[in-house]
Amino acid sequence: MSNELDSLPATPGSASAVKGQGTAVSLALIVGCQLMVAIGFSSLNIALPAIRSGLNLSLSELSWVTNLYMLTFSGLLLLGGRAGDLLGRRRVFLAGIAVFTVSSLVGTLADSSAMLLVALVGQGAGAAFAEPASLSLIAVNFTEGSRRDRALAVFATAAGLGLAVGLLVGGLLSEISWRAALFVNVPLGLVILVGTPFVLRESPRNRGRFDVGGALTVTFGVVALVFGLTRAGSAGWSDGWVLGSFAAAIVLLVSAVLVEARASHPLVPLHLFRNGRRATAYINTVLVGTVGAGMLFCLTQFLEDIVGFSPIEAGFAFLPLAVTLFGAAVATPRLIARRGAKAVVVAGAASLTAGTFWLSFLSWDTSYAAGVLGPLLLIGAGQGSSVTALNSLILAGVPHGDSGAASGLQQSTMRIGASLGLAATVTMISTVGRAAPGEGGVSTARAHEIMADGFGRAFALSSALIAVGLVIAVFLLRDSRPVARPHEKPLS
Template sequence: MITLDTSVVTIALPRVRDGLGLSTGGLAWIQNSYMLAFGGLLLLGGRAGDMFGRRRAFTAGIVAFTAASLVGGFATSGWFLLAARTAQGLAAAVAAPSAMALIASNFEGPARVRALSVFSAVSGAGGAIGMLVGGVLTEVGSWRWVFFINVPVGVVLALLAPRVLAETARRPGRFDVAGALTSTAGMTALVYGLIRAGSDGWGDARALGAFAAAAVLLAVFVAVEWRARQPIMPLWLLTGRDRAASYLVLLLYVAGIFGAFFFLTQYLQQNLGYGPLRAGVAFLPLVGLQFTTVRLVPRVLPRTGARPLVALGTLLLGAGLLWLSQLSAGDGFVSGLLGPFMIIGLGAGLTILPLNATILASVDPEHAGAASGVAQAMLWSGASLGSAVLVAVQGSREDAMSGIDAAFAAGAVFAAAALLVTLVVMRVRG
């Protein structure tokens, strides 16, 4: 449901902009408010699962997510929707780490890889279904229904969770509120600065002030985590070579691919004149190939190890984004988008599962919640950072088409950085 919510809203963004009178920067904040709250508080959410029981945290997060979705569907202004999206992110931050940690604590060895494969495949399916459902609901009804659709799903999940999920043992402790607040505030300041710079120039006083605040807050976050008895992000999680590399590659990879999705959705609907439904269908080659590939990776991973698969996946993402950076106003779907979509889908299927498997294999089960929380924090922080950077790059160009091409090229730079880290730092085979 969490993955579906991201894609189902993405496909509806042009209608949201028209309905609420938002600018491109304001539209980006509809996504970024969700991702920042989600990414910034995932670590705290993982800690909540450890302290109160992962099933309890999972269920509470789903209930809150459902309520926020209902409120978002009734939004009458940009700020109203922004608040609802932030609440959704907070709720998702509680539910998501417990979902992944429950998988990690119930499976070991090859069985864990297979379980993570199913987890990744379902996430990919959620993305595909979200594009289609978002297109249908937006075209037949209204963009508001992309939020209302979460309500029946959330109710079913909340009712079934106590019946089918076993509760985990509680581990008493305390919340690292200072760490959660400084990390979230720091990332928010950084993304705000990037979006402000994209719309008002890199010399804008507010943008520069936001960058300075981000540097201070993130430095304070590291200092807080260094001294905290029970930090939300134990710094030792970033010391293992392969684990640290996996975290960094995850952040860079998602920054490239998610930022590109923001502009692909708008290109399909504005430049090609697609309606929301047709735009959703257009993404099927990408997400379908991702879904198929990720189900095959568990058979290959034990023989090749994680590094070759991640290297190939990041290389394919960079190639696909470079291809997209050559788009022109006269290109159609087949000539301009189909090839890059298939390359990117294949790359995504090869990359995410080996990274998650490497991270979870490097920690004991009792630390699975913290490790998975950091992984998802990197993922969603990367998504918000990538979107902000690509929006800033696009906004720096006067011509709309050249701005979109420049944004895709910037996404390719993120992919190239991920490939470099994979080749230079990663050493793991399994």
């Protein structure tokens, strides 16, 4: 990684231009945010069985431990990106890191499920403001092309490192207490808070105002959709709350589009979607996002509850995923230069489809080596390459004033996809459990068989969703870099 950092050029007017080695240090602090968010999410996932046991939660209730964080994160990401444009990206970056760090400490000290959920909402809110600010700082400071692609690869690589570190540290600390798994973010957050004012300079503010109406309609629309999907698994599709949630989601999301079309300073500038390549890349980002959260949710419980791994063993079991993701993210800029971004997205989607389809054959007697290791390698390669290539396609040609909104939308679509994917996963598992005859009082072996069947069907659904993304990438995604319109000034 040091070679990647050192090869990035200084940008006039940035902290890098003022401090000789500032480029490496500045980028290290920026990706430190991504690292912290990734560690927080992966360590939380590896601790899910311990949280479920410690707080006596049902499967649907357990899903909200992850989903509350992701819903807050995805719902506020657009507002976080806009806040960076209007208030200054370093200021918003610092505020988000501070909220995330304090919330992690609150989660560490939580003595009830309610207090834990409040802490997770705080983590999601902090990450929603810090992460788009960090990504847009890269978009502003590094020239479009291979140099920015390398910076984005370092940024994406941080997710792989955070995943690996979070799984291992989370597994190790979960042996002691699930609360300890939340504390790992506190020291990293403090380092970023202390170092940022001395290394990163503030970006210029853009004129405008916050689009509160757009933020509210988008956030509550996504929450209503995910709530309906999650509740359907336990209450059935004809349940009044489920139908009401879906109706509310439709009304709110349609209203969001109308609000954005009329807003003088929209949260999501709709002209970003006039470029067909960028719009298609956003759709694929949602579909790619459906894989990760559901996979971690299922496989963590499969490995610990059915295979019998300890939390630390489960953490090591996920290492091939993290290492492959890391390697794919590092190699992707060279692949883009040689083959084009479309080819990388297609290959990544094919790898994700194959990996999730393989996992659809999970059963109660599936071993790690025979049924889990191979899919993890395929999914890691697919995610590492797809996310980096889609980031490059989305940010190419974005006008300076919209960089925060574009990067926030990219992260938001990814997290919305993760929330929808997890909700669909839990619904599928719960539906299988409800349909199983004699579920109450069954033996442990029968319970494991029912759970594994639910996991397998959830992965079949995930495979179908990402296959749609593969078809879209093959037939609709254009590979050429966009040409700026007269009113758009390309980033430099």
